[in-house]
Amino acid sequence: MFFCVLMTINKSEAQENNVFRKTGSIPETFQPLPLFEILPSGWIREQIQENLNGFTGHLDSLVPDLILRDDIYGRNRLGRHVKSKDVGAITENGELQAQFLWWNSETQSNWRDGYLRSAILSGDQDHLARATKYMQRILATQDTNGYLGIYDSDLRYRFDNENGELWSKTTLLRGLIAWYEFTRDYQVLKTIEAAVHDVMVNYPPYTSHPFYSVNPDAGGITHGLAFTDVLEELWRITGKQEYRDYCIFLYRDFSEQKLNEDAQYSKLADTSLMLKSHGVHTYEHLRSVAAAFYASGNPALGTVLQNFLYKINLCISPSGGPVGDEWIAGGKADATGRGYEYCSLHELLNSYTSLLGKTGDAHFGDLTETLFFNAAQGARNPFESSIAYLKTDNSYSMCGGLNGDTTVKTQTRYKYSPVHQDVAVCCVPNAGRIAPYYVQNMWMKDEQGLVATLLGPCEVETKVRGKKVLIDEQTAYPYDNSITFVINTEDSYFTIKIRKPGWAKKVSVSEVYIEDKGYIVIQRRWKGEHPITIQFFPEIELKQDLNKEYYFTYGALVLARPIQSIGRQTKTYPLKGFRDMQYRPSGLSILEYADEPVKQTNQKKAEFATSLYNPVSHKNEAVILLPLGQTILRQLTFKPKSEDQ
Template structure:
């Protein structure tokens, strides 16, 4: 409709719809290399730039500061960055800067606006998924401009996100952040937020080469993301908390708001919004996409996991097969066939204080660097895990084993509350058979044999006595306790 296109003063999905469609087309182009697909994306982006010219339009103006689709549209910069990567045209970076500048100058309830980011003490309040996806745009704006003030804004943004991050790596917002920091029990996170923050971190990883982003990605993916996915059934939690004592619609049994239905497991979540389920399908492909990176003529195993990569270095063919059960087992084997000499860089996980390998390597900036000669080669690494005691942002204790956050599983009764035409699919709710919120008692954690099952003694506050409890990876749990206050 020509009367509506590009003519808004309120909520709209113009840029958001385009960003979603064009990212899909760019992925299809990456797979097929069909020039017609890339040309279609370029034409669509040019149409935006003509109708909303840089410096002479206001794509993010709204008379209402509480918007959804409008501010989601800032991720149109994902498309612009990818086109710059493919075509090398400066106009795409220039338009990225224009969009962020326009976004920042209007009155919107959004955390990523420049002036808000420059206030270090200002807590974030907005819709969580908006906030965490907008990290990519702030990073894109800084790297497009090199402006040191934008670097400060980017650093402040990441510091603020850390205050909203739970023990599992989950960024809170259920669905709003509301100026309150992360809490394992009273704050939940949305599955969309998990995906968007992971996407933002892998984007920063590729830009910076800094291993800290790889550690953040793995921590979020293997713990918060798997812990919000049902370990057996085909469904996810729209909202989930680290300490999950009940999943019946409201947060940990608070069902005072009849419209809050998101704290449950569903293959659809149609009664809330059908956004988290599709994003749960995106998060693993984004992890896989960034498992291997290049740095000049070096090959980087950036995110660990079973994989194969075939590429060229120095114009010669190189293939690597990575065999591992990481992070559930921590032996990683690289089988290499190469037509040229090169360096293989393997990101050292932040938790790995002890490493075993029969091959020589050097450690540089958190990467293990192996010099690979032309021909075939096998490298075997053992990252030796141990149980470690950690503290969350509130000083509560939790335990990790290698890359896995451990949790005390809580036995629960299951109720199937809605069935779908496809057999085996249902909405699931869970109530605890017995609820005990344990306290940390200063006892050691011991592994039971070679399985990922652990035992420790925690204090039952109702009796004041220590009890032996089981811990296991939180990704294998439904109801659970992850963090423990001191007794």
């Protein structure tokens, strides 16, 4: 009997080890370009500049205690002497809890990541000067042994409970990598590599347990799995395999510890388990699982990656927003009843683009565009610089609670704020990251040439086969579906692939092309200036969501019926022009699908008119439909006409 038990343990251990065993790493289909090689133009550039003029450019002054007055990576590092912080939960056992107080590192570093990328992409010299000063200061905080982080030597790397060791470095180093790509300053790269080397020495692969926690609810620890972002970028820059291999170790240790996280191997292997963890963790872990799979090549990890995508698909609302308010809580997407967090929008977008590069699968481009053009635009205030922390596709009230719910008095996430300090300053920093990350993934490279992976106005300047190539992508996409690519290069032969959006049934191209796996492929000799014009022909489409409610799309845009609202200012800031706003409807009727035709009312804009059924008056009502980014309160999905049910 005893023998049998032992055999069982050995067998299951062997199986477990087998799953993480490296069988041969998988090459990525497309390679991302460095940050500075793709610059936004048109409406995306305007939006990044608006953010710099608004919450992204001013967040440090809006919450000076969290950013300017807490030098958490420098003189205010956390050690055993730190009892509490104003921002944190003050506990009785201050000495033990100091390691918990990593939140300001996330606020600061995610904010700065978005801020400096926005400064670089806009070319704004004042903001670039500020970013340069910060970089000099943060680089100077590195210890001689390479440590770059938030803990004094009496705490670092020796935890058995919640901590932000890896997460505080992840958020910081993502920004430093962007700065290196921009400046090409070798000293910056050396600093990053030394910091990562310090981690690998202190958390040696397969003999340490960075994800061990006596408490399975350890958000700082589990956010730390996103350290794979840093490792993958360093691998791409330096070609050093050790960085990529370390992703496998991190995912294995993360999977083997007792943690309440969806992305653990054994939970993903079970397709009957719905996602239930903190949304933002789950959506960022998607790309860590992908990183481990591509680094190891082990098919078992490929299977759980597919399972993960299947489970996430059940959580996606029509706008592309992934549910999580803030927990996914085992539920499916629901356009009225489930909110999505701005942090999750950014992190899922980041995961989709990672998968787009790895797999080359054009469908990840469609998912990215849907999320960025709809959910992400639709959670911004179209009239002033603020965002919704939580938002729903059907948004009937933004007065704190979910669609007018007042049962939880402390729920303030459903409103517009440039800060959201009454909950946490996590979403506003990420709202400054999402557009720069979209831009950086608009073009990638493969062995044949360049790939327009995500569409929209931008300019790319890079080298293909050693020759300089400039492409000016002129368009107002997705608000207009005609794109002119003006290609400028020396005499050279290479391929340009342009992702054909999944919704585009008809396309015209001013050039000889073939279609291959969702891409328009143009292979030719290029010389001097050469324009290519592509026209996609969208149609109004009627779709049904997971709950069989109807909604309308036009090309990459999801449409909604705007609902008149009354705004109320609920908070002002010492900085002029910033405020929190709540919105309530001025008369709310929830309409139903009436099977009436939809007509475009303005050929140059995505504006439409139709009729929907009012179940109270028993009459059809004329309504307009607009892209989500132009709405505050809105109805996006429409139940089938109740009288027909």
